[in-house]
Amino acid sequence: MRLLTHNVLRSPMKGVVEGYPLRIEATDVQMVESEVKEEFVKHMATTLDWGALCKAAAEVGMPEGSLPPALTPELLEDSSFLEALHRVLMDMHVVEGTLVCPETGRRFPIAEGVPNLMCTEDEVR
Amino acid sequence: MSRPELQTPPELFYNDKMSKKYNSNSRMVGIQAEISDRCIELLNIPPGQSYFILDVGCGSGLSGEALEEAGHVWLGVDISRDMLDVANERETDFGDLCQHDMGTGLPFRPATFDGCISVSALQWLCYAQTSEQVAKTRLLRFFSSLYATLKRGSRAALQFYPDSTEQAVLISSCAARAGFTGGLVIDYPNSTKAKKYYLCLSFEHGYKTPAAKRAEPEGGAAAAKFDGGSRERRGHRGKPKKGKVAKTRNWVLAKKDQQRRQGRDVRDDNKFTGRKRKDKF
Numbered sequence: 001m002r003l004l005t006h007n008v009l010r011s012p013m014k015g016v017v018e019g020y021p022l023r024i025e026a027t028d029v030q031m032v033e034s035e036v037k038e039e040f041v042k043h044m045a046t047t048l049d050w051g052a053l054c055k056a057a058a059e060v061g062m063p064e065g066s067l068p069p070a071l072t073p074e075l076l077e078d079s080s081f082l083e084a085l086h087r088v089l090m091d092m093h094v095v096e097g098t099l100v101c102p103e104t105g106r107r108f109p110i111a112e113g114v115p116n117l118m119c120t121e122d123e124v125r
Numbered sequence: 126m127s128r129p130e131l132q133t134p135p136e137l138f139y140n141d142k143m144s145k146k147y148n149s150n151s152r153m154v155g156i157q158a159e160i161s162d163r164c165i166e167l168l169n170i171p172p173g174q175s176y177f178i179l180d181v182g183c184g185s186g187l188s189g190e191a192l193e194e195a196g197h198v199w200l201g202v203d204i205s206r207d208m209l210d211v212a213n214e215r216e217t218d219f220g221d222l223c224q225h226d227m228g229t230g231l232p233f234r235p236a237t238f239d240g241c242i243s244v245s246a247l248q249w250l251c252y253a254q255t256s257e258q259v260a261k262t263r264l265l266r267f268f269s270s271l272y273a274t275l276k277r278g279s280r281a282a283l284q285f286y287p288d289s290t291e292q293a294v295l296i297s298s299c300a301a302r303a304g305f306t307g308g309l310v311i312d313y314p315n316s317t318k319a320k321k322y323y324l325c326l327s328f329e330h331g332y333k334t335p336a337a338k339r340a341e342p343e344g345g346a347a348a349a350k351f352d353g354g355s356r357e358r359r360g361h362r363g364k365p366k367k368g369k370v371a372k373t374r375n376w377v378l379a380k381k382d383q384q385r386r387q388g389r390d391v392r393d394d395n396k397f398t399g400r401k402r403k404d405k406f
Contacts, residue, residue: 004177005200005221012225012232020234034218040175040198047177047237047276090198090219114209117225117232121257124229124266 001115003056004089007048011101012117014124019103021052024059026097026110036086042076045085057088128288134254139184139205148185148211157184157244160284160321161191164242167282167310167325167335170197176239179274181227181283182246186212189220192242200238202227228263230270240279241271247285247324251292264296268303271326281305281326293322300326312338316387339388374399 011019050071057067067088068075075081099108099115108117129138139147147153170176176197180188183201185208192199198219203209204226212222225232228250250264271281287293297309305326313319314337325334377399385391 001223002221004198005223008200008233008237009223010232010234012230037175037198037219040177043175043239044177044198049234112210112213114206114213114222114224116206117223118204119226119229121229121255 001094001110001113002090003053003060003092003094004044005115006056006094006099007053007089009099009115009117011103011106012119012124013101013104013106016101016103019101021049021055021102022108023100023102024056024094024097025100026060026094028094028096029060030093030095031087031091032093033087034090036083037090038079038082038086041082041086041089044089045071045076045082048089053088057092060092060094062088062092128286130249130252130288135249136204136206139208141207141210144185144205144207144211147208148187154187157187158191160244161188161242163312163321163338164188164244164282164284164323165191165195165197167323168240168242168280169335170195170240177237179231179233179238179241181231181241181243181271182249183212183222184208184244184246186215186217186220186222188242188244189217190215193217193219202231227267228258230266231274233270233274235273236276238275238279241275241281241283243281243283243285245284245286247283247296248287248292251288251295261295261299264299265302268300268305272303272305275328277328279328280307281324283324283326285322285324287322297324300324306330306332308334310334310337313388314339316389319388339386372399 006022006024009020009022011022013019048071054067054069058064066084093113094110095113097110099110100106101108106119106123108115110116132138168178178192178197178199180192180199180201183189183203184205186201189199189201189212199221201212201220201222202225203212203222204224206224209222209224227246250267251260253260275281285296287296293309300307306329307324307326310323310325312321312323378394381391381394381398
């Protein structure tokens with residue numbers, strides 16, 4: 001699971017008000033370098049929940065200060081920043097671990113890089 | 126073959142064996158790729174843009190491959206773990222996967238995706254697989270969560286195989302209740318095999334569904350032709366009926382015309398068309 005995916009995920013449980021960000025409890029994190037798509041990163045940056053991304057980066061064990069505390073329009077023009085953001089969004093993979101719903105505490109396992117967000121009809125009705 | 130929807134729930138139907146089959150059967154791969162490309166075309170994304178697309182019912186990731194070729198980043202959702210395992214084996218730079226049942230509502234933040242495609246998945250929602258599930262509730266839940274998770278101004282193109290007209294109407298009415306505008310686009314309506322239903326959804330009030338694809342009467346548009354009909358139609362079995370139609374030249378021409386309308390690959394007409402062979406052959 002990439003951090004980009006984590007950033008858009010929301011808890012599917014019923015009764016949650018916001019339901020994100022889901023807490024990451026990672027046991028295996030891998031970094032796989034991939035081709036940088038500057039345009040996409042620039043396009044996505046405005047959609048991201050920045051606070052959640054910073055929190056997630058800390059949870060997967062990235063050093064503090066790898067992301068600026070806030071996103072500014074000037075940063076979006078800086079190609080070295082876009083590359084750094086790409087590394088965080090697209091290259092950090094949570095391979096094994098758990099996602100925890102912040103409101104209900106329901107745990108969703110991540111196995112072989114695929115999070116399992118299946119829940120029963122009772123949990124969503 | 127009867128419809129798989131009537132046999133088992135999707136997470137059991139798409140098991141290890143079926144998932145491998147999906148990935149290796151060249152006919153299935155071809156059809157899936159063709160449908161995915163058409164879905165992407167229906168999203169009407171400005172050229173050169175790289176968007177974040179949701180793929181509902183991504184299966185073995187064939188549709189994701191088409192999205193990647195079109196330059197997009199995608200997130201695939203599927204209910205079957207075995208299918209996702211096959212998808213996971215592909216080396217992908219721009220895709221990610223998530224296991225979830227779309228009938229319980231998509232688990233995404235509001236206004237995140239720039240579009241949504243789905244290949245042959247939606248009809249599964251029309252069947253209740255356990256006593257707890259209610260088909261219409263699940264459809265409504267899916268469409269309302271899709272409405273929330275798409276960005277304003279984006280589109281969705283969802284291909285599905287309805288069992289009956291009622292099913293197609295049920296699906297589109299649920300989409301309309303969730304707030305979407307749009308409708309069904311039926312490609313190759315004259316052919317039973319190549320006929321494909323696409324539900325095109327949008328946020329714009331004045332949205333008109335794109336034109337459906339039809340088989341071209343002339344041979345020029347070879348790309349639009351359906352390639353799946355290579356099997357020859359078998360001759361009549363048993364005794365020929367009384368008063369059988371004589372296969373005259375006109376009959377042959379009419380038949381060829383009909384098959385052209387169905388999008389099949391048909392030879393051009395010439396002076397030999399419908400002519401009898403010499404006896405001494």
